[in-house]
Amino acid sequence: MSTENSLLAISGLTVSFGGLRALSDVHLEVKPGEVVGLIGPNGAGKTTAFNAICGLVKPDTGELFLDGHKHAWPQPHHLSELGIARTLQGVGLFGDLTVLENVMLGAQKFSHSGLISAALGRTGKDEKVLRERAQTALERVYATGIADRRADTLSYPDTKRVAIARALVSEPKILMLDEPAGGLGQQDIEWMNSLIRNLTAQMSVLIVEHHMDVVMTVCDRLYVLNFGEVISSGTADIVRRDPAVIAAYLGASKVNS
Ligand SMILES: Nc1ncnc2c1ncn2[C@@H]1O[C@H](COP(=O)(O)OP(=O)(O)OP(=O)(O)O)[C@@H](O)[C@H]1O
Numbered sequence: 001m002s003t004e005n006s007l008l009a010i011s012g013l014t015v016s017f018g019g020l021r022a023l024s025d026v027h028l029e030v031k032p033g034e035v036v037g038l039i040g041p042n043g044a045g046k047t048t049a050f051n052a053i054c055g056l057v058k059p060d061t062g063e064l065f066l067d068g069h070k071h072a073w074p075q076p077h078h079l080s081e082l083g084i085a086r087t088l089q090g091v092g093l094f095g096d097l098t099v100l101e102n103v104m105l106g107a108q109k110f111s112h113s114g115l116i117s118a119a120l121g122r123t124g125k126d127e128k129v130l131r132e133r134a135q136t137a138l139e140r141v142y143a144t145g146i147a148d149r150r151a152d153t154l155s156y157p158d159t160k161r162v163a164i165a166r167a168l169v170s171e172p173k174i175l176m177l178d179e180p181a182g183g184l185g186q187q188d189i190e191w192m193n194s195l196i197r198n199l200t201a202q203m204s205v206l207i208v209e210h211h212m213d214v215v216m217t218v219c220d221r222l223y224v225l226n227f228g229e230v231i232s233s234g235t236a237d238i239v240r241r242d243p244a245v246i247a248a249y250l251g252a253s254k255v256n257s
């Protein structure tokens, strides 16, 4: 696999949990400005692949390339320095903080004086810059009107917007979204689609998603995992006609569209 033009690439990624092999020899790459989808039935290994890239699980084997150069698998606290941000499957906001405060917490790399104090306590330059960045991130997810609300009072679609804003505030080169449309209704799925496409001027997006209409609409290319292996890759049109993909989804009785 050539990784020269990639922002991020993984090659030969294998991850085991005890006797269970969750990923086997997985490869994928994300180029500048691309939206790349990672899809597959439940338990296929999608979140595990994200976790490996983010340093939350340790690979048995495999290599990571950033900007075409081999890089050690990151520690989670180094991700923002490397230009990588992710949202979690599930949302993970702090309910007793405001929306703006939650978003400010995503801006760790811009803080010189400690995350919590800089983000939430002190006045001063750091705090002002963080606040402005958080406001900008909220604008990008069309959520400025809810900046002062406590996070535990938000509707579910609004929590999804805020989770993305929190990832955007670190100004990543690669945004990793785990099921951004999970639990959303049709109208909210449409704004999510347009939001994701609008991000590509500034960053690449790697997305795990079960909703096929989202995946087919927003992704430039897809990788399909089944039982931990990449069984197909290419444009949405190629992948959706691939007999191996159809068989995997029929076998899992799981096609959400
Ligand atoms: N921490 C863990 N310990 C043990 N097994 C795990 C762990 N995390 C994941 N697994 C197993 O690894 C396999 C892949 O799981 P993973 O969560 O990556 O799948 P997924 O494709 O994200 O599924 P879903 O679509 O349901 O989110 C599954 O068999 C799962 O049970």
Ligand SMILES: [Mg+2]
Binding pocket: 046, 047, 048, 089
């Ligand atoms: Mg998952």
